[in-house]
Amino acid sequence: MPRYHSPLAQMLVVSCACFLGPGMFNALNGLGGAGQLDPRTTNDANSAVYLAFCLFSFVGIAIVNVLGIRYPAAIACLTYALYTGSYCFYNSTSNGVFTIVAGAVMGMGAGVLWTAQGVVMVSYPSEKDKGKFISIFWLIFNLGGLIGGILPFAIDYQSSGSLNNSVYVLFVILECAGAVVALFLVPPASVLRDDGSHVTIFTPNNARQECAEIFRLFRNKWLLLLLPMSFASNFFYGYQFSTYNGALFTPRTRGFNNLLYWASQMLGSVLIFLLLDSPRWPRRTRGVYAIALVGLASCAVWAATVVVQRRYTRGGVNTDYPGGMIDFSDTSRAAGPIAIYFFMGMTDAWYQNIAYWIIGALTSDAYKTARYVGFYKGIQSAGAAVSWQIAARELPYMHQLIGNWVLIVISLPTMIYTTTRLEEYALDDQVMCLSPRTTKSTLALAHLSMDVFEPASREYPRRSVRHLESII
Structure with missing residues (x-):
């Protein structure tokens, strides 16, 4: 077992918390309509989720940097339980107002939780383990979607209606357990790597200073370049979960597809880690190869989806897809569309892993990481809110598909440009490699300068910034 205060142990803690919180939410969402026959309420609730998520990703930066990660993350997990529990009320009353409000509350919690998660991951x-840590998180996190998908599939295998309340209650219990797990997180200052170095932490700000730092994010060259990536990174969920899986397949086949989708995410995260952390190539080369891979794979998947999409213009029980809704028992009709959904999950995992890997290459400072991840999740959630509202307004399916494809293609050039400007070490690790003769003023200047520049000499062992300041 890893040391409790080691990076790996804390990664496992936050991964399990997300496995039980966001993982269960993804399992419900992946069913199309959160397991409801009529997806309209869920689509509106998802819009509320991601609008609040967008706002609180930025608020979450200040919360995490000022209050720490333990208690905010635990409280955030409880908001997932509130949202899932609201479907019990919806099943009884058919009134979606509470579900939409609960979605907004969950979005607030999600903004805080994902900021805390990004700091740890x-x-x-x-530097040499960042791809591995991202892969470990994605593996455990998506195990939540996989197991969460098994439960409704097994319980409601013979059902053709909405999920029953027993499934939602079971999800609520698991999400509350995630809040308990989050209480085992420790402050970043307590984390000690195996080589004896500390997590890089510069002097924390108060709330007012932290708000000023958040506004400065919108002048950060690298984050602005990554805006297309951030906006597109969850935009396709509205189409994939609702317009494709939710509209085209029978309820039990949606559950089966859900299992395959999250299983493919787990497989994809392992495969991309082997490339992102490969010692064979320098960092820039690894990054460019990975982006090229996800670009080609995404284009292939969207092109295959066009073939299926041309066969229907409406979904559900009134679908005009030849032969009606697809059930997995009809293998001759189901094999191709289900395979496409499997590869949708894999390319999603590749895209998300690469996005986090690029952000991790910009800085290793825990406080700056919270800001960068919060910015990424905020813009990502804005894109997701737009996506789910498009699905709720039932924009022509083919238009949704083309829009998703175009957004992915547009995001690739700036991702490649940013990656080709990376150096082997992020700013903070470069600072830790400076000579002990470096003055404090030089250290401060380096911290305020660009996040990527030529690495310093490696002849000195890596140390925490606090140790470095103590010897100069």
Whole structure:
């Protein structure tokens, strides 16, 4: 077992918390309509989720940097339980107002939780292990979607209606357990790597200073370049979950597809880690190869989806797809569309892993990581809110598909440009490699300068910034 205060142990804690919180939410969402026959309420609720998520991703930066990660993350997990529990009320009353309000509350919690998660995943590992840590998180997190998909599939295998309340109650219990798990997180200052170095932490700000730092994010060259990536990174969920899986397949086949989708995410995260952390190539080369891979794979998947999409213009029980809704028992009709959904999940995992890897390459400072991840999740959630509202307004399906494809293609050039400007070490690790003769003023200047520049000499062992300041 890893040391409790080690980066790996803390990564496992936050991964399990997300496995039980967001993982269960993804399992419900992946069913199309959160398991409801009529997806309109869920689509509106998802719009509320992601609008609040967008706002609180930025608020979450200040909350995490000022209050820490333990208690905010635990409280955030409880908001997932509130949202899932609201479907019990909806099943009884058919009134979606509470579900939409609960979605907005969950979005607030999600903004805080994902900011805390990003700090652990991106800033705790050493440079050579960042791809591995992202892969570990994605593997455990999507195990939540996989197991969460098994439960409704097994319980409601013979059902053709909405999920029953027993499934939602079971999800609520699991999400509350995620809040308990989050209480085992420790402050970043307590984390010690195996080589004896600390997580990079510069002097924390108060709330007022932290708000000023958040506004400065919108002048950060690298984050602005990554705006297309951030906006597109969850935009396709509205189409994939609702317009494709939710509209085209029978309820039990949606559950089966859900299992395959999250299983493919787990497989994809392992495969991309082997490339992102490969010692064979320098960082820039690895990044460019990974982006090229996800670009080609995404285009292939969207092109295959066009073939299926041309066969129907409406979904559900009134679908005009030849032969009606697809059930997995009819293998001759189901094999192709289900395979496409499987590869949708894999390319999603590749895209998300690469996005976090790029952010992790910009900084290793825990406080800056919170800001960068919060910015990424905020813009990502804005895109998701638009996506789910498009699905709720039932924009022509083919238009939704083309829009998703175009957004992915547009995001690739700036991702490649940013990656080709990366150096082997992020700013903070470069600072830690400076000579002990470096003055404090030089250290401060380096911290305020660009996040990527030529790495310093490696002849000195890596140390925490606090240790470095103590010897100069």
